[in-house]
Amino acid sequence: MEIPTAMEKPALKIKPLPSFRLRTSSLNTLRLRRIFDLFDGNGDGEITTAELCAALDRLGLGADPTEIGTLVKAHAPAGRTGLDFPAFESLHRALGDELLGVAEEGEKEAEAEEDMEEAFRVFDEDGDGFISARELQAVLGKLGFVEGRSLQTVHEMICSVDRNSDGMVDFGEFKSMMRGIAVAVPGA
Structure with missing residues (x-):
């Protein structure tokens, strides 16, 4: 062949x-x-x-x-x-x-926002606008991440980005976290 x-x-x-x-x-x-x-x-x-x-x-x-x-x-x-x-x-x-297709320069910002919204919806399984510890644990488990095995680890992950201390991640907190990841990568 x-x-x-x-x-x-x-x-x-x-x-x-x-x-x-x-x-x-x-x-x-x-x-x-x-x-x-x-x-x-x-x-x-x-x-x-x-x-x-x-x-x-x-x-x-x-x-x-x-x-x-x-x-x-x-x-x-x-x-x-x-x-x-x-x-x-x-x-x-x-x-x-x-x-x-290859994105035009003017489309990139809108597409990035859409990407963020879609990624958030993957984690927000019940569609209530928040990512709970159980939802995060379920998605991490499906993806095979070891962090998903421990609810305590998942709670710690949420606490690290939960600015209003409600125990869940809203879309604004999710966006901040994702942008933080992008900034923290060497060579970004």
Whole structure:
């Protein structure tokens, strides 16, 4: 089987949400690194087709293993069977550009706000406008983060951003936290 050239790289037939690619590059790189580490099931620094399929299944985004295998082969470095982090980043960028287009400068701010709102809604499972400790714990658990195993750890995470001390994170606190992450990343 021939590996497609850069112009012929196959497209994934999953329609991502607009937040597939956040517009803040430093936050996006941090997020992608965490996702890469979660998807790299055996921690060898490479995501295989099987690992990527398993991760997508856990997220409820099951995809055709043959299709995923073709994508992995098209983006894997020469001589490797899986994706290292730069290749994973390249695949993410290619899928985002193909499916979402490249944002114009004037659109970036509005899209960043929409990304924040959508990310907040992922955590705010009951839609009440607040992220409770149980909601945060549930989402962290679904994503496989060890922080989600301890309710005490989750409470501590909330307290670190809860400016009004109500025990929950509202959208304003969430935005401040996310912007703080973007600022705290070296090279941002």
